[in-house]
Amino acid sequence: MKKWHMTVTQNEKQKQSTLNAYHTGIRIEETFPNIERIEIGYIRTHQTSFGPNNVKEAMVLKPKFEAFFIIPCLNRECSSVGFDLSNDIFDMYRAHQKEKTGRMNCCGQEAPDHPEQSCSGTLEYTIKIEYKSID
Numbered sequence: 835m836k837k838w839h840m841t842v843t844q845n846e847k848q849k850q851s852t853l854n855a856y857h858t859g860i861r862i863e864e865t866f867p868n869i870e871r872i873e874i875g876y877i878r879t880h881q882t883s884f885g886p887n888n889v890k891e892a893m894v895l896k897p898k899f900e901a902f903f904i905i906p907c908l909n910r911e912c913s914s915v916g917f918d919l920s921n922d923i924f925d926m927y928r929a930h931q932k933e934k935t936g937r938m939n940c941c942g943q944e945a946p947d948h949p950e951q952s953c954s955g956t957l958e959y960t961i962k963i964e965y966k967s968i969d
């Protein structure tokens with residue numbers, strides 16, 4: 835029997851519906867009232883047949899922004915929605931931690947037609963949180 839694979843379109847649709855579930859519309863200030871600013875600097879890498887690809891980026895999140903902390907994988911065909919930094923941010927907030935550096939391997943599959951091959955995407959990141967001063 836032929837193994838069933840998702841098409842690129844089906845893969846995109848599935849990722850979109852997973853992402854929609856993460857978009858709650860809840861703002862950072864509602865979940866984390868003491869946060870003034872979150873800065874995330876990150877480097878995404880992905881091994882392609884043309885060699886490694888990597889992109890260095892940064893983002894700043896303000897209290898009015900949605901509490902959404904997923905960075906998409908650099909591999910566009912990947913089956914995963916990306917790297918979820920929510921747990922890191924929750925842990926930092928609980929510990930009132932100001933800076934954290936980490937690295938994640940993508941948990942997705944390389945492409946819809948390569949379900950047995952795990953994605954080679956990685957994320958290296960530094961999260962900086964500024965807290966509101968309590969007077």
Ligand SMILES: [Zn+2]
Nearest residue numbers: 907912940953
């Ligand atoms: Zn990936």
